[in-house]
Amino acid sequence: MPSANAESEIEQQLVKDLKKIARLDWDEPAGFEFEWLPGLAETLDLSNGEDEVHRLRSVLVELAVEAGKHEEEVKPRYNRSLSEAWIVLLGLHKNWAALELGERRAHLITTWRSKRNKPIESVGGFKSNQEPDIYSALAKRLLQAQQAKGGARALRLSTPKEMPPVKPAPWPIPEHVPGRDQEIVILIAAQAMRQGPASELAKLAREFAPYWRESKTMVYALEGSYKEIWRAGLMHDYKDFAALPAGFDGGLVSATEVVIAAAETNPKRAAHVVFLIDPHENSSLYPATASLKRECLLTKTAFLTNYEGAARWFRLEWARRVLEDKEPNPSGLLLQRPAGGFGEASRLAHKPRALALAAHDRHKRAMMDFADAYAAQLEAHYPKRWATRVSGHLLNGGSIFDDEYAEDILYDVKGQKREDLKAQIEQKTYAWELEERDQGPGSTGWIEQLTRGRQGGVIQLARKVLDNECDTVLFFQDAETPREHDMEIQVLDRAGQLANSRCLILYDEHSARRWADNVSLCLDGDRAMGAMTLVEAYRRVFGVELVLAESDPGYPASDDEDEEKETWKQIVRTAATHMVGALRAAGDRRHRKGEPVRLGIPWGGAAWDVLGGVDEDREDDDAGEEPDFERVLSAALGLQEFIDDETKKAKDLHDKRQYAVSAGRWPPSPRSPRPFAAHELHVVPTVGVIGARDRSLESHSLVER
Amino acid sequence: MKILGGHRVTYPASAFALRKDARKDPLAKTPEADWKELDVLLLSAAPIERRPADSGVALATALPADLAESYADCLGAIGTIYLERHGDGVGQRSHHSYEQVGIKLEQIRKLRNGGRAKVMLVNGAEKNEDRIWACWAALKAKTATTFVTDKDFAWSVLKREIPELGQVA
Numbered sequence: 001m002p003s004a005n006a007e008s009e010i011e012q013q014l015v016k017d018l019k020k021i022a023r024l025d026w027d028e029p030a031g032f033e034f035e036w037l038p039g040l041a042e043t044l045d046l047s048n049g050e051d052e053v054h055r056l057r058s059v060l061v062e063l064a065v066e067a068g069k070h071e072e073e074v075k076p077r078y079n080r081s082l083s084e085a086w087i088v089l090l091g092l093h094k095n096w097a098a099l100e101l102g103e104r105r106a107h108l109i110t111t112w113r114s115k116r117n118k119p120i121e122s123v124g125g126f127k128s129n130q131e132p133d134i135y136s137a138l139a140k141r142l143l144q145a146q147q148a149k150g151g152a153r154a155l156r157l158s159t160p161k162e163m164p165p166v167k168p169a170p171w172p173i174p175e176h177v178p179g180r181d182q183e184i185v186i187l188i189a190a191q192a193m194r195q196g197p198a199s200e201l202a203k204l205a206r207e208f209a210p211y212w213r214e215s216k217t218m219v220y221a222l223e224g225s226y227k228e229i230w231r232a233g234l235m236h237d238y239k240d241f242a243a244l245p246a247g248f249d250g251g252l253v254s255a256t257e258v259v260i261a262a263a264e265t266n267p268k269r270a271a272h273v274v275f276l277i278d279p280h281e282n283s284s285l286y287p288a289t290a291s292l293k294r295e296c297l298l299t300k301t302a303f304l305t306n307y308e309g310a311a312r313w314f315r316l317e318w319a320r321r322v323l324e325d326k327e328p329n330p331s332g333l334l335l336q337r338p339a340g341g342f343g344e345a346s347r348l349a350h351k352p353r354a355l356a357l358a359a360h361d362r363h364k365r366a367m368m369d370f371a372d373a374y375a376a377q378l379e380a381h382y383p384k385r386w387a388t389r390v391s392g393h394l395l396n397g398g399s400i401f402d403d404e405y406a407e408d409i410l411y412d413v414k415g416q417k418r419e420d421l422k423a424q425i426e427q428k429t430y431a432w433e434l435e436e437r438d439q440g441p442g443s444t445g446w447i448e449q450l451t452r453g454r455q456g457g458v459i460q461l462a463r464k465v466l467d468n469e470c471d472t473v474l475f476f477q478d479a480e481t482p483r484e485h486d487m488e489i490q491v492l493d494r495a496g497q498l499a500n501s502r503c504l505i506l507y508d509e510h511s512a513r514r515w516a517d518n519v520s521l522c523l524d525g526d527r528a529m530g531a532m533t534l535v536e537a538y539r540r541v542f543g544v545e546l547v548l549a550e551s552d553p554g555y556p557a558s559d560d561e562d563e564e565k566e567t568w569k570q571i572v573r574t575a576a577t578h579m580v581g582a583l584r585a586a587g588d589r590r591h592r593k594g595e596p597v598r599l600g601i602p603w604g605g606a607a608w609d610v611l612g613g614v615d616e617d618r619e620d621d622d623a624g625e626e627p628d629f630e631r632v633l634s635a636a637l638g639l640q641e642f643i644d645d646e647t648k649k650a651k652d653l654h655d656k657r658q659y660a661v662s663a664g665r666w667p668p669s670p671r672s673p674r675p676f677a678a679h680e681l682h683v684v685p686t687v688g689v690i691g692a693r694d695r696s697l698e699s700h701s702l703v704e705r
Numbered sequence: 706m707k708i709l710g711g712h713r714v715t716y717p718a719s720a721f722a723l724r725k726d727a728r729k730d731p732l733a734k735t736p737e738a739d740w741k742e743l744d745v746l747l748l749s750a751a752p753i754e755r756r757p758a759d760s761g762v763a764l765a766t767a768l769p770a771d772l773a774e775s776y777a778d779c780l781g782a783i784g785t786i787y788l789e790r791h792g793d794g795v796g797q798r799s800h801h802s803y804e805q806v807g808i809k810l811e812q813i814r815k816l817r818n819g820g821r822a823k824v825m826l827v828n829g830a831e832k833n834e835d836r837i838w839a840c841w842a843a844l845k846a847k848t849a850t851t852f853v854t855d856k857d858f859a860w861s862v863l864k865r866e867i868p869e870l871g872q873v874a
Contacts, residue, residue, distance in 0.1 A: 198850070198851070332860075333856070335870060338869040338870065342867070343867075346866070348867070534856070534860070534863070537870075538852065538859070541863065541866055542844040542845070542866075543847065544826070544844055544849050544850060544851065544852045546854070547853045548855065548856050548859060549829070549853065549854065549855045564830045564831060565830070567829065567830035567855045567857075568829065568830035570855065571827065571828075571853060571854060575825060575827045578825065578851065579747065579825060582744070582745045582823040582825070583745055586745065586821075586823075590744065596711075596712070597744045597745070598739055598742050598744050599711070599743070599745045599747075600740065600745065600746035600747065600808065601747050602748060602749070602783070602784045602808075603784060604784075605749075606749030606827045607827070610827055611709070611747075634708055637708060670708070675709070676710035676711040677710060678711060679712070680710070680711060681709065681710060681711025682711060682714050682739065683711055683712070683713050683714060684739045684743065685714070685736070686736070686743075686784065686807060688784035688785030688786065688808065689806045690772065690785050690803050690804070690806075
């Protein structure tokens, strides 16, 4: 705290500095050299630079506005409005900044009166009598404001003490500790999201397992999800695929521990949490679920809660990696966009999207900066944009001091922090105003405003997500401040978690910037890369889920030199695994109603091979090839039994498999060869024959057969 | 069904009889009700092959010569569903003298679009152009929910739809 004398000296210096800046032009920040304005530089800790000039102006504007509010309540005597005088003399408003200092003084002479309520007759008299009072009052306000901020600071009394280093958070799975720079993916899926090979979880793992392998990502999954990925025939041999405990056994806590440990050991490490939540299931309401999301926000970890959002996220991550690393797309599973883009008829063309932006109070300035930084691509890809009322007001260049919003803005933040945040926001708004923007963030109508977030705006956003009108929500949430409308935010979250949701929701600035950087790199301009995988292309073009056969090093090496035949074996193995998984998933539903599952089989070699081993009495010329395929179905069933074995914990599956492979006992054989009872499964022929409509033709040899 | 277990459903010969009047027997059990309730259906697409009908190979595509002649320009077949272009899409070709007995294209589409059943098309490991076109036709005919194949075959089929497509080099 400076002494009274020192304070008086600073105040005198401030008066001198204010007189000087009254002659400077705010539109030419280079003219402000703070070494020649020592009082202001010291009081506000200013250094040279355009941003610092803006900050100075914003502080002065703020003081003037506050003084103006006070003057509305307590009217100044003889029209001596200090707030007006500061704005006019210092040219704080653009209308006054455009005039010479003499003209500004001339205006004040006509409005102000002397302390004795006499008209001011000359410029000289004003300069020597009234003007020093005006600057002096402003200098006092400046010092008071700074002291109010400084006064809140605690003074250190103790002596710094050398402390032992704190160990980083331990990894919950000591057997699977990732490397320092290794990316991390955590997969969690509610029961409804993970059952069967067509589940959301299996679809995600099938599409991105090749990418995770290529990028050497450490993939963790809770036990239930881990087993389902195995059942879908995926990632058996990937050594960095690790199981966390089951959800009922503390798995969500373990996942949260991984998030914390990942950030503590390397804050720059990329981590991604995919939690395919079923809003109809209780786990979506567990405190551990909220805690996981909160830790993701605090550690800048992407938190993805639906299949579509997660898939869009990882497609961009994959495409960026290929572009950045200049790797030759080793898996060959990414599509190259033709010159000029995909034609509309291909159904692969990029479609215009709709975006919603929102931010809790502490992150409103971050949201404004984000919109500014990525304005071009947001406008290019998102012709439709929405924001909650206050966020929209700020993004459209509205002032934090506008009467309509004065109470709403920063409602959740109190005390000095609120003042600091207001100043930060006002600086940004002011910077936009100086640029006189007529397009982009900061310009009127850039984003459509909904209702205030805490008065229904979040619910309006949820409606747009439910109706698939809005496919991207960037909501910079504050994990540290409880809010009265937290329930409504949960409604938005849950709308995005429904199985048919096509919305990508990102909750923190870091994830939003990472996503926007990826979009920029992969989709903008003439970039050749489209963020499109072969799997997604099949969905869009044919409306079909593509299941690609993968070679599995665990299967016995074949001496078959026929490459096509070897590939066909992989296909039928994959098909058999998929079919058994689909029958099991259907069985869970059918058997509850006491109904059998129905499997339709046609004629033909393909079905024969997929069902290899079904009919030992097969008699034809191909009989010699049977050994190649006879164990296909057996292996698919054996895999299910291997995973279901209750004596094995999920975390042991990988080791047990390795052991079986090395012992030549992989693929495993089922111990119980009849998993479906007669009343549980009906195998139905769908066979087609061609017959003549005319009976006289039925003697044809084919008809006979 | 020794490994998979379950019950092998059989139908009276009249269910697949070629004589219409036999199939109309009110006492004969027909497979339509079971087809409607299928949970998983296996399919495979085949090119049209003109084989001698008495070759002894029980292929659905082994047709009498006159029928094969009239189906020669079809894109391919799944079972005895012969596929041809219908405008921008693919549909089933019917013949004035012959008829199909077996699950129909419309029935497969209903299963596919019903959202519950999984219709698995299994093809691949081939460079045969006719097989690629047959598979493209089966997909274009909106028969499958799932297509199990290998990467190269998948690219080949997709390129039939979008010829300008390429992998990222």
